[in-house]
Amino acid sequence: MKMYPLIVFIWLFLQMFCVPGASVFCAENGGAPVDGDWLINHLGAEPATLNPITSTDAYASNINDYIYESLLKRDEKSLELVPVLADSWDIAEDHLTYTFHLKKNIRWQDGQPFTARDVLFSFERIRDPKVDAAHLRNYYQDIEKLEVLDDYTVRYHYRIPYFRALEFCGGIPIVPAHLFKDDEDFNQHPIGRNPLGTGPYKLLRWDTGKEIVLVRNPDYWGERPHLDRIVFKIITDSTVALQVLKQGGLDVLGLRPIQWVKQTQGKRFEQNYRKIKYYLPSYSYIGWNLRKPLFADRKVRQAMTLLVNRETILKRILFGLGTVVTGTFYVNSPEYDQNIKPYPYDPAAAVELLKSAGWQDHDGDGILDRDxxxxxxxxxxxxxxxxxxxxxxxxxxxxxxVGIKMEIRKLEWAVFIQKIQQHDFDACTMAWSLGWVSDPFQLWHSSQAAQGSNFVGFQNEEADRIIETARMEFDAQKRYKLYHRFHEILHEEQPYTFLFTTEALVAVARRFENVNVYPMGLAPREWWVPPGAQKYREQ
Incomplete structure (x- = not known):
């Protein structure tokens, strides 16, 4: 996605009054950056795996960002694609070939050299239908082959153009090929518990149910971060996590709205923690499983949305810290059609829709029924x-x-996500963290309903055509027009009841310097702690 006017305004305003790079907080202690100290993060659930090719949740992604690298990345400040493991790249005029020239003398954290063979191996694993990588596979399905020209040059050959090809060719998750044997089950490989990358931090230990500890990689090829360790404490209860934060056991915590508004006030908290809020592209939703007879009819799904009092929920639960949304695109982006207004809370209209779909209380027991x-x-x-x-x-x-019986079932994260991936649910609530450039294929194309991220089983021929056409459209304005029509289809079909885009609400310990908010959010790899404020020492 692009930077949008409000974000750009805040960014530029902060540049004028703080350190360069849109820092929200000017340095409190001043001085040159120094090494030392730890950052204690909160992890709301334990990831199932840290294999970057098979992991699908944000918990794993937060950790892997410190361990693994790719050929390029999106810069936090500019949102432009910049080199990491690649020195440079060449793009053919027809957008069908992408050639990457890799950096030399990069080594994996076990000392083995990083080469083009690792890129090819990772690409082949993503394309392998036996590997649990359906969420990635769709982005590489139009590549005819990946050619290794020499140890430090790779070339992707596309059969058709794709407007996000550079991002995915360059951003491919890469694992060390030398760790894998030919007859091994990639999905169950020990790398899932023992990640090994080229990045600035490496795994020190993983204490199941307690914490995952990363330590700075002394042999890192690039600019070394200042913090000695990054610790992720696994605390599944957000109330407990806030208590741990207040006791000094956490340095960073994402706050719930009630915690932001009512539970983090007072001079003592303000002395110890900064409170930061900012928007990132994401949204929450209720997903209706269209495979289930109950939710196969769009009239029923429309009725369910009419029965969700989103404005009241936003005010009562989220204290107004968000925006009701109507579609899958980030609400502040040009892909999002602002002309589409949310369905209102209207139980009477919902009852009429349900009645037209055959749902009435025929037997007088207070519950709607059909057949x-x-x-x-x-x-x-x-x-x-x-x-x-x-x-x-x-x-x-x-x-x-209105006569609908709903049972609530609460599951631990690992079991919950397994149920969703197996399509063993009626309805659920989750959230998506979006990319900075939109492509709805992964979430909405019918080909992704069996094994991909189209968990609710949405299938629509016109939607498929729009998604496929937009993928080959390099003119952004034409792509936005296509996406606006796609937005209309989602609004009509209601496979999700789209809920809210909310602000990220974060508390950060004040001892950390250079805490910047960029268009892509926080960048803890830049943080450091003055010597007199350092809390932890290497053992």
Whole structure:
């Protein structure tokens, strides 16, 4: 995605008054950056794997960003693609070949050299249908081959143009080929518990259920970060996490709205922590499993959205710290159609829609039914989500008033996501963290309904055509027009009840310097702690 006017305004304003690079907080202690100290992060759930090719959740991504690198990345400040493991790249005029020239003398954290063979091996694993990488595979499906020209040069050959090809060719997750044997099950390889990359930090230990500890890589090829360790404490209850933060056991914590507004006030908290808020491209939603007979009819899905009082939920649970959204694109982006307005909370209209779909209380038991089957379903939520619990409770009561029975089922994250991936659910609530350039293929194309991220099973021929056409459209304005029509289709079909884009609310210990908010959010790899404020020492 692009930078948008409000974000650009804040960014430029902060540049005028603080350190270069849009720093929200000017240095408190001053002086030159020094090495030392640890950063203690919060992890709301334990990742199933740290294999960067098979992992799908944000928890793993947060950790892997410190361990693994790719050929290029998106710069936090400019949002431009910049080189990392690649020195440079060449793009053919027809957008069908992409050649990357790799840096030399890069080594994996076990000392083995990084070469083009690692890129090829990783590409082949992503393309292998036996590997659990359907969420990535769709972005590489139009590549005819990846050619290794020599140890430090690779060339991608596309069969058709793709407007995000450079980002995905250059941003491919890369694992060390030398660690894998031909007859091994890639999905179960020990690298999932023992990650090994080329990045500035490496795994020190993983204490299941407690913490994952990274230590600075002394042989890192690039600019070394200042912090000795990055520690991720696994605390699934956000209330407990806030208590640990206040006791000094955490340095960074994403706050719930009620915590931001009511539970982090007072002079003592302000002395110890900075409170930062900013928007990132993301949204929350309720997903209706279209494979289930209950939700196969779009009239029913429209009715369900009419029964969700989003404005009240936003005010009561989120204290107004967000925006109701109507589609899959970031609300502040040109891809998002601002002319599409949210469905209102309207139980009477919902009842009429349900009636037209055949749902009435025929037997007088207070529950809607059709063909003798009651309107009853299970709503899955993750055990660590306070918002999910509150949303489910409000929704359950609203549905009960019109004759719909909803059971709430709370599951630990690993079990929850497994149920979603296996399509073993009626309805659920989750959130997506979006890319900076939009391509809805992964979430919405019908080909992604079986094994990809189209968990709800949405299938629509016109939507497929739009998604496929937009992928080959390099004119942004024409692509936006296509996406606006796609937005209309989602609004009509309601495979999700789209909820909110909310602000990221973060508390950061004040001893850290150079805490900047960029268009892409925080960049902890830049942080450092003055000698007199350092809290932890290497053992």
């Amino acid at each position: 003798g089957i009651p309107f009853s379903f299970e709503f899955l939520i993750s055990a660590g989500s306070k918002f999910g619990e509150q949303l489910a409770t409000i929704l359950q009561e609203n549905l009960k008033q």
